[in-house]
Amino acid sequence: MDRRTFLKIGAGVVATTAMGPLPQLVSCLQAKETKACAKNKWGMVIDVAKCVEGCTVCMDACRKENNVSAGNYWIRLATIKPKVPNAKSQPIPLLCNQCDDPFCVKVCLVKASFKRQDGIVLIDEHRCIGCRYCMIVCPYKSRSFVFKHYEEITNPDSPKRQHGVVEKCDFCVSRIDKGLMPACVEACPNKAMSFGNLNDPNSEVAKLVATGKAQRIRPDLGSKPKVYYLGL
Amino acid sequence: MYDKNKIIPGLIIFVGIVAFPFFYNLVTADYKPEPSLDTPVINKMSKKQCVRPKDFMKTEHMKVLHEWRDSVVRYGEREYGVIDGVKYEKSLQKTCMQCHSNKKDFCDRCHTYVDVKPYCWNCHIAPEGKEE
Numbered sequence: 246m247d248r249r250t251f252l253k254i255g256a257g258v259v260a261t262t263a264m265g266p267l268p269q270l271v272s273c274l275q276a277k278e279t280k281a282c283a284k285n286k287w288g289m290v291i292d293v294a295k296c297v298e299g300c301t302v303c304m305d306a307c308r309k310e311n312n313v314s315a316g317n318y319w320i321r322l323a324t325i326k327p328k329v330p331n332a333k334s335q336p337i338p339l340l341c342n343q344c345d346d347p348f349c350v351k352v353c354l355v356k357a358s359f360k361r362q363d364g365i366v367l368i369d370e371h372r373c374i375g376c377r378y379c380m381i382v383c384p385y386k387s388r389s390f391v392f393k394h395y396e397e398i399t400n401p402d403s404p405k406r407q408h409g410v411v412e413k414c415d416f417c418v419s420r421i422d423k424g425l426m427p428a429c430v431e432a433c434p435n436k437a438m439s440f441g442n443l444n445d446p447n448s449e450v451a452k453l454v455a456t457g458k459a460q461r462i463r464p465d466l467g468s469k470p471k472v473y474y475l476g477l
Numbered sequence: 478m479y480d481k482n483k484i485i486p487g488l489i490i491f492v493g494i495v496a497f498p499f500f501y502n503l504v505t506a507d508y509k510p511e512p513s514l515d516t517p518v519i520n521k522m523s524k525k526q527c528v529r530p531k532d533f534m535k536t537e538h539m540k541v542l543h544e545w546r547d548s549v550v551r552y553g554e555r556e557y558g559v560i561d562g563v564k565y566e567k568s569l570q571k572t573c574m575q576c577h578s579n580k581k582d583f584c585d586r587c588h589t590y591v592d593v594k595p596y597c598w599n600c601h602i603a604p605e606g607k608e609e
Contacts, residue, residue, distance in 0.1 A: 281553025361553060369550050370600060398602055402570065407599035422553050 280422050285363040288443040290453040294476035295437035306432030312405040317389035319414040341387040341414035342470030349379035365416050373410040384466050388413040510590035513582035578604045
């Protein structure tokens, strides 16, 4: 093989490899009309000051909407303590932070965990093999393993999870695709949670984030979480 | 070959005995799984049709479901399209089972016959007791 042919073939191989991401781009163009396209970036702002002590409305609503298995939580009450002297520990509703650079997706062996183009981190339960690497790596401990088959169904329109997979908050993705709010946001009696498109500067969440008062939990880890907290 | 007269008839008899069940079933097997279309929604339809032609669905429904699954889960494309003015969503529970609300007499008849065990129903909820 002379040098010219070698270079030609090499250029061909490089060009073909570069085409790899093309299907994704094309699908994004096709998905223009759906809520899942990259022009959206869903985020949430939770005003902890509006949270009432002992209130579990968001957790109950989540459980009811998503048929969450017994003993597992998609949103739960967690106690955090800022790393400053004399800081008070504070209970906050903690859910999957839908990181923009999610560790769980990086470690998933079978690509069951993935980030949709609108930034929602999802688990393809059809693919999950239950290795639980994602649970180890999640900074928010927002994933839980389904230890046994759960029979109780609270929402017949929504699937449940089978034994041996990992489950977590999906921002109520089927509701978002329909144009509805996540169940917890809708259920909160004090409107402590707001949800919307961070890419849209006129949305409520984008405005709240723009004030600069909204804080994230452990942004220092670098996973770029998209759930913000006010009044921490 | 020594003992040709014994070996060749012996082989023929042996193959005949081993293959007997196949020939027997070829001749006698008349059981065909017939998925029932007798559900309230289908009975009301003036023109009985699925999202794709019947013969296609018979052989390819699993591929259709896989395509639907991937495009819904991965890309959030939930709309299948409009057929005769009816909008169809890509959903097993909300589209397929809306008409075929008789899982036992529709899905299970063939699946039991060919002994396949799709894991759909481990998570998705069959319309039991919802209709009829």
